[in-house]
Amino acid sequence: MPDTFELLEAVHDHETFVAFVMALAAERHAAAKIEADNPQRYMVDGALGWANGDIPAFLEASCEFFASVPNGESVPDPSWKVFAEILWCGKIIE
DSSP, X not given: OOOHHHXXXXXXXXXXXXXXXXXXXXXXXXXXXXXXXXXTTTSSSOGGGOSOOSHHHHHHHHHXXXXXXXXXXXXXXXXXXXXXXXXXXXXXXX
């Protein structure tokens, strides 16, 4: 399985964004299987660094980082990399 953080760092265009999203989805599938096989171990945090296992929590966390930009700081212009970072935040922010 590809390293999703390395793929995140490499995002710069449509092709690398799609590769990142596909790897992120594959990683979540793998994490869900690991969690199902050992539910007691993953009652609080998910496998493979996943803090959010359902779509609503994932989407809320995805936007959390970008919605709370401190006063005076600017929101980055949209880019394939920013879109990828939003999805990455859905994985790691609770």
